[in-house]
Amino acid sequence: MLPKDTLALGTTRSAIRELFEYGKKRKAEIGDDKVFDFSIGNPSIPAPECLKEAINDLLENEDAVLLHGYSSAQGDANVRKTIAEHLNSVHGTAFSADNIYMTCGAAASLCISLRAVLLKDEEVITFAPYFPEYKVFAEGQGGKLTVIPADTKSFQIDFDKLEAAINANTRAVIINSPNNPSGVVYSEDTIKKLAEILNAKSKEFNREIYLIADEPYRELVYDDSTVVPYVTKYYNNTIVCYSYSKSLSLPGERIGYIVVPDEVNDSKNVYASVCGAGRALGYVCAPTLFQHVVARCVDKTSDISVYKKNRDLLYNGLTELGYECVKPDGAFYLFTKALEDDAEAFCEKAKKHELLLVSGNGFGCPGYVRISYCVATETIENAMPAFKALAEEYGK
Ligand SMILES: Cc1ncc(COP(=O)(O)O)c(C=O)c1O
Numbered sequence: 001m002l003p004k005d006t007l008a009l010g011t012t013r014s015a016i017r018e019l020f021e022y023g024k025k026r027k028a029e030i031g032d033d034k035v036f037d038f039s040i041g042n043p044s045i046p047a048p049e050c051l052k053e054a055i056n057d058l059l060e061n062e063d064a065v066l067l068h069g070y071s072s073a074q075g076d077a078n079v080r081k082t083i084a085e086h087l088n089s090v091h092g093t094a095f096s097a098d099n100i101y102m103t104c105g106a107a108a109s110l111c112i113s114l115r116a117v118l119l120k121d122e123e124v125i126t127f128a129p130y131f132p133e134y135k136v137f138a139e140g141q142g143g144k145l146t147v148i149p150a151d152t153k154s155f156q157i158d159f160d161k162l163e164a165a166i167n168a169n170t171r172a173v174i175i176n177s178p179n180n181p182s183g184v185v186y187s188e189d190t191i192k193k194l195a196e197i198l199n200a201k202s203k204e205f206n207r208e209i210y211l212i213a214d215e216p217y218r219e220l221v222y223d224d225s226t227v228v229p230y231v232t233k234y235y236n237n238t239i240v241c242y243s244y245s246k247s248l249s250l251p252g253e254r255i256g257y258i259v260v261p262d263e264v265n266d267s268k269n270v271y272a273s274v275c276g277a278g279r280a281l282g283y284v285c286a287p288t289l290f291q292h293v294v295a296r297c298v299d300k301t302s303d304i305s306v307y308k309k310n311r312d313l314l315y316n317g318l319t320e321l322g323y324e325c326v327k328p329d330g331a332f333y334l335f336t337k338a339l340e341d342d343a344e345a346f347c348e349k350a351k352k353h354e355l356l357l358v359s360g361n362g363f364g365c366p367g368y369v370r371i372s373y374c375v376a377t378e379t380i381e382n383a384m385p386a387f388k389a390l391a392e393e394y395g396k
Pocket of ligand 1: 041104105106107108131176180214216243244245251256
């Protein structure tokens, strides 16, 4: 007899993975350039040059026993200090190494943070459209995920629905900005209002409600005017979950961190609980070599101008064809309204044109589809006739 939940997770592939696998098969049948695979969020641009330099230099000049050995469970102290100082210089915060806990990417950051704060059956709130793994992560840590329906006009937060949803069992709220799948960045007004509501509700229910800021796309913004507010400055009980998967194009290396600021109530114990959650989940330490690598590239990103070019090409092309979408400020996704109510049926029709799009249903936002534009720019250029033919099928 096996646990039903893990067995179910292991035997059903996510819709995105399913489509990605279909794309690989289809490419083998008809050729790579004939299939327009917009299914998955795998960075399409290489890691920056500093990464290779850092790896080579570390391998050449540092002690191999140290580089490939265990670090402290919470991560190397100098690496954590470098990251804290970097955040302070960019955001005007006052973190030290003791506020940082190194992790194996955002997935680990989220699972550890949830495990650290959730009691059994407590509730975690998030906002549609949302990263579908949040449900897996919250339930995996004994919690329950509640999804606030999307405000599809702006993809900011529907505060009335949030206020109505928070209750005496709510322990955490997850936000993700820049957002997967909408590409929208939460404005400063949105974050301020969110903080106001969470403060009022914490008081009303006399309990901590943690704001978990999932930020793997923080640096991926495309217009100089776009500011991604640093959430710890607006709400005290904030825990930041970060990953280098997207900013440095390193998803396979599994490296990121958690920030537990001093402003969190009882922060030393929350940090200790994060350490304990890492232990309970079997994350002894994040990969040591890559802790040192990211510390050396702390202020760098991959060349994100490619994503900006892709965003502009896709957004302008699709809106000209009559598709309705909110212009993405960041991440590398565009969320467009399907041309019929049933997004699944729309994706099936798109498939006939070799366009692989992900239905919004899995993101808690029916009627929409996600297009990942972390692809070669030619893929977008070459896909435009297919998007046109698809739109024509719907009389556009
Ligand atoms: C919103 C969001 N959170 C978390 C993750 C997980 O990131 P990581 O690969 O660093 O675990 C992803 C990955 O695509 C994501 O889109």
